[in-house]
Amino acid sequence: MIFNKTNYNLSHKRTEALSDMAAYYADTYCPAPSPVYPHIIAEALELPYTLNDYGGSFDGYLENKYGNFHAFLHVKGTDNLYSPRVRFSFAHELGHFIIDEHRNALLNPSTPAHGSSASLDSHFEVEREADIFAACLLMPEDRLRKDLLLKNTRKPCIASLITEISLKYQISFTAAMLRFLHLDYYPVMIVCSQHNKLKWLRYSEDFPFRSLHLGPGNQIPELSCAGEYFADGTKYQGKTETVFAEDWFILFNNSDRRRELKEYCIYQESLNQVMSLIWES
Ligand SMILES: [Zn+2]
Known part of the structure; x- marks a missing residue:
């Protein structure tokens, strides 16, 4: 049977909402024909970020320190803000920062700190949502x-x-x-x-x-x-x-x-x- 926990389709309505939200940020800060660069959006939203080789323990990590957010992105070798993998991880962390439910959960002190990996197959709904947000941000629907x-x-x-x-x-x-x-x-x-x-x-x-x-x-x-x-x-x-x-x-x-x-x-x-x-x- 397929209708078990391996079926992770999010509802159509939720996917649409994430897609619309992502398109708004893409079109506001990186209008076509420019490619979408998450760091440009982060800077506009005053979300500080750091790129470093974190040894691969995560691809991206959004830290909340007393209500101040900071994004950490793992880079290796010649990776930079324009590399596909880094852009996707950054867009994923932006999703946690922008999506109300995610941001509010992170502001709650009882939420455990979380690093994300760009595996696209997470079992956790928030991770799936951030992945969809990221994909929709980097590839806006209209374009x-x-x-x-x-x-x-x-x-x-x-x-x-x-x-x-x-x-x-x-x-x-x-x-x-x-x-x-x-x-x-x-x-x-x-x-x-x-x-x-x-x-x-x-x-x-x-x-x-x-x-x-x-x-x-x-x-x-x-x-x-x-x-x-x-x-x-x-x-x-x-x-x-x-x-x-x-x-x-x-x-x-x-x-x-x-x-x-x-x-x-x-x-x-x-x-x-x-x-x-x-x-x-
Ligand atoms: Zn995540």
């Missing part, structure tokens, strides 16, 4: 829709579209993929699997299938590209593969079995993790 309108084709290659978005907005493919999903432009599902088991999944409201065809212990379907990676290490790096609906999903209608889907995998070998982006072609 993105305008770009996608120009590329309107009937059967788009979603992986190529997301690659273009990630390059234009200088953001990681994973962050662009998350943003694309929340835009509801084209129905997609993202399945994150680790050690051959389902870790989490997210999907557009109108994605046609829901129930993953999982094996014992939430094992990933063998005939999926992700399943192949866990079975024998096969990788389709940078390639979009065709799979069938029956490879991934429990189907209730025989005629759905051979519906063609596309799967594009992002491999995170150090974590033994695969993210599958799935859409119907």
Whole structure:
């Protein structure tokens, strides 16, 4: 079953509210065609920040000292305020600073201090909200829709579209993929699997299938590209593969079995993790 704790879809209404809030800050402080730079917004909002190599214990951290906030950003090597990872972490911390509920929670002395990592797969709702805020801030809805309108084709290659978005907005493919999903432009599902088991999944409201065809212990379907990676290490790096609906999903209608889907995998070998982006072609 998929309707368990691995399904972290936020409500549509909440996502919209976060997107509108992020767009307001992006358009006020970094109007198009400028890219959105979180440090410009932080300076305008008088939120001080420090960049340093913190040894990787966090990507970003928002400190509250007696009502005074300060953002700390982890940088390594040649990272700077313009690097995709740092921009995303900074935008995430700005989310905690700007979203009323987060800010109020941080002002409460009983809230534990928190560092955030830009893993995009947090189990905690506030972290998920800050990630969505960050993605919407760096890729504001109107700008993105305008770009996608120009590329309107009937059967788009979603992986190529997301690659273009990630390059234009200088953001990681994973962050662009998350943003694309929340835009509801084209129905997609993202399945994150680790050690051959389902870790989490997210999907557009109108994605046609829901129930993953999982094996014992939430094992990933063998005939999926992700399943192949866990079975024998096969990788389709940078390639979009065709799979069938029956490879991934429990189907209730025989005629759905051979519906063609596309799967594009992002491999995170150090974590033994695969993210599958799935859409119907
Ligand atoms: Zn956070």
